[in-house]
Amino acid sequence: MRTLIDQRLRSRLPEGGCFEVSAALAVATELSDLQYRPGDGRTHEYLSTLATLGLADASLARVVEPHLDAHAILRQAGVGPEITAIGADRGSTWGVYAAHAPGMGLTAIGDQHGWTLTGTKPWCSLAGQLSHAVITAEVAGRGQQAFAVRLDPEHVSVVPTRWVSRGLAGIPSGPIEVRELPAVPLGHPGWYVQRPGFAWGGIGVAAVWYGIALAFRERMVSRLAERAADPIALAQFGGVDEGMFSAATGLDHAAEAIDAGAADPMLLAQRVRATVARVCEHVMLTAGHLLGPGPLVGEEPYARRVADLGVYLRQHHGQRDLAHLGELAAAAAGYDHD
Numbered sequence: 001m002r003t004l005i006d007q008r009l010r011s012r013l014p015e016g017g018c019f020e021v022s023a024a025l026a027v028a029t030e031l032s033d034l035q036y037r038p039g040d041g042r043t044h045e046y047l048s049t050l051a052t053l054g055l056a057d058a059s060l061a062r063v064v065e066p067h068l069d070a071h072a073i074l075r076q077a078g079v080g081p082e083i084t085a086i087g088a089d090r091g092s093t094w095g096v097y098a099a100h101a102p103g104m105g106l107t108a109i110g111d112q113h114g115w116t117l118t119g120t121k122p123w124c125s126l127a128g129q130l131s132h133a134v135i136t137a138e139v140a141g142r143g144q145q146a147f148a149v150r151l152d153p154e155h156v157s158v159v160p161t162r163w164v165s166r167g168l169a170g171i172p173s174g175p176i177e178v179r180e181l182p183a184v185p186l187g188h189p190g191w192y193v194q195r196p197g198f199a200w201g202g203i204g205v206a207a208v209w210y211g212i213a214l215a216f217r218e219r220m221v222s223r224l225a226e227r228a229a230d231p232i233a234l235a236q237f238g239g240v241d242e243g244m245f246s247a248a249t250g251l252d253h254a255a256e257a258i259d260a261g262a263a264d265p266m267l268l269a270q271r272v273r274a275t276v277a278r279v280c281e282h283v284m285l286t287a288g289h290l291l292g293p294g295p296l297v298g299e300e301p302y303a304r305r306v307a308d309l310g311v312y313l314r315q316h317h318g319q320r321d322l323a324h325l326g327e328l329a330a331a332a333a334g335y336d337h338d
Contacts, residue, residue, distance in 0.1 A: 003048070004047060004048050004051040004052075004207065004210065004211075004252070005048065005051060005052050005055060005214070006045075006048045006049060006052045009048075009049060009052045010052050010056060013027070013052070013053070013056035013057070014056065014057065014060075015055075015056045015057065015301070019057060019059040019170045021063065021126065021129055021170065021171075024059070024060045024063035025067075025093045025129070027053075027060065027063075027064055028063055028064040028067035028068070028093060029067075029090070029091060029092075029093060031049060031064060031068060032067060032068060032071050032090075033090070034049075036049055036068070037068070037071065037072040037075060038072060038197065038200035038201070038203070038204065038258050039072075039076075039196065039197065039258055039259065040259075041259050042259075043200070043254075043255040043256075043258045043259050044252070044255040044256075044259075046068070046204065046255075047203070047207040047251055047254070047255050048207075050064075050065055050068070050204050050205075050208045050211065051207045051208065051210050051211035051214070051251070052211060053065070053208065053211060054207070054208040054209065054210065054211025054212040054214070054215075055211040055212070055214050055215050055218075056211075058168065058208070058212050058304075058305060058308035058309060058312060059168055059171055059308060061208040061211065061212070062125070062168055062171050062208075062308075062312065063126065063171065065204060065205060065208055066094065066095050066096040067093060067094045067095070068204070069096050069134075069201045069204060070094035070095065070096050070132075070133070071094065072197055072200070072201070073096070073134050073146065073186065073192075073197060073201075074134070074148065074186070076195055076197045077146070077186035077187050079148065079186065082184055083148060083184060085114075085182070085184060086132065086148060086149060086182060086183075086184055087131075087132075087150050088131075088132050088148065091131075092131045092132045093129075093130045093131050093132065094130060094131075094132050094133060094134065095124065095125055095126060095127065095130045095132075095133040095134075095151075096133065096134045096135075096201075097121050097124045097125075097127075097133050097134070097135040097136070097176075098134075098135070098136045098146070098192065099121075099123035100122070101122035101123070101175075104119070104121065104122045104175060105119050105120065105121075105137075105138055106118065106119040106120070106121050106135065106136070106137035106178060107119050107137060107138050108137035108138060108139045108145060108147065108183065108185075109140075114182060114183075115182070115183040115184070115185055116180045116181055116182055116183060117135070117137045117147060117149065117178050117180075117181045117183050118179055118180055118181070119137070119177075119178055120159075120175050120177050120178070121137075121175060121176050121178065122174075123173050123174075123175075124158070124174065124176045125171050125172065126172060126173075127151055127156065127158050127172075127174075127176045128151075128172070131150065131151060132148065132150050132151060133148075133149055133151055134146055134147070134148055135147055135148075135149055135183075136192055139189050142189040142190075143189040143190050144189060144190065144192065144193070145185060145186070145187070145188065145189040145190075145192065146185075146186040146187060146191065146192035147183035147184060147185055147186060148183065148184040148186055149181055149182070149183045149184070150182070151176075152181065152182075155178060155179050155180060155181040155182070156176050156177070156178055156179075156181060157176065157177045157179075158172075158174065158176055159174050159175040159176060159177060160174070161173075161174025165307065165311055166304075166307040167307035167308045167309070167310050167311030167312070168307075168308050168311050168312065169307075196258075196262075196265040198265075198266075199265035199266045199268065199269035200258055200265060200269070202269045202273055203251070203254050203258070203268070203269050203272050203273065205273070205315055206251065206273045206276040206277070207251055207276075208312070209276050209277065209280045209309070210244075210247050210248065210251060210276050210279075210280065212280065212305060212308065212309045212312065213244065213247070213279065213280040213283040213284065213309070215305055216240075216283050216284055216287040216305065217240055217241070217244055217283060217287075219287065219295065219302060220236075220237050220240060220286075220287055220290055220291065221237075223290060223291055224237060233290050236286050236289060236290045237286075237290065239282070239286060240283050240287070243278075243279035243283060244279060244283065246279060247276045247279040247280070250271070250272045250275045250276065251272060251276070253272075254268055254269075254272045264328070264332060267325075267328040267329065267332055270321060270324055270325040270328055271325060271329075273316055274316070274321060274322060274325055277313055277316035280309060280313060281313060284306060284310070288306075
């Protein structure tokens with residue numbers, strides 16, 4: 001099993017310090033130049049990068065992961081020189097805004113002059129600090145389509161929002177209001193979720209979760225080194241190590257399957273995400289049992305990781321995602337529920 005941590009990258013990243021969005025965006029633009037993207041034969045490097053970012057700082061990873069995902073989406077869409085029409089260049093910083101919420105939505109209107117977007121979009125992380133985004137909008141009668149946009153303040157307003165969670169508190173993620181925003185279409189309606197890269201991006205998020213959980217494992221190792229052997233603590237750590245091995249093996253397998261052209265990318269993604277999410281929740285819980293309250297109340301980086309991972313893991317939707325996995329797995333096994 002190859003390591004999922006890039007030690008050279010890790011040595012260059014701040015760990016446990018004060019998170020700064022500007023520094024994270026600088027890391028994002030630097031890493032996008034490496035062109036580690038899923039499906040290009042270097043998926044392991046892509047997942048290793050994301051896991052390493054998660055190990056260093058969850059908020060850092062939360063900034064960089066969508067930036068790299070946006071670059072992958074643009075490549076998958078085959079975007080050419082037209083992207084310059086929205087001012088995109090190597091220094092652009094990107095988000096991916098594809099979430100939905102009741103009462104909110106964007107409408108895309110196309111004519112001989114091009115496309116514009118109007119409406120409200122929820123869950124737009126760092127919309128006031130990024131330059132560009134991949135965003136989904138409704139095309140009348142045809143469904144959701146992805147577009148590339150510049151987050152121009154003349155057309156985009158960030159709606160003030162109150163983020164009460166301590167987790168990922170440095171990543172504002174409220175709605176935006178959009179008014180006739182020029183947009184470059186990516187693929188056709190439905191392409192965004194139908195492409196294999198949609199599933200690959202979900203595996204990338206799981207790699208970040210794995211990296212965050214690995215930081216808990218490392219903190220447990222340091223506690224074991226400080227004290228005499230304790231059978232209970234060793235059993236707790238053994239369960240964590242087994243789980244992390246399972247998660248790493250799943251991510252390794254995913255990297256190889258993606259580069260080999262996996263026949264069912266969504267089934268692969270749901271399996272890997274379910275495994276990693278379950279392991280990470282177990283690791284965080286067990287770390288609390290083994291370490292006690294001390295680090296939670298006295299170590300800012302540890303306490304922040306607990307809060308960050310608690311929020312980040314909610315990108316896995318628990319039983320709802322397991323039901324989706326069950327449906328996909330049953331179909332792959334030849335079961336027809338009709």
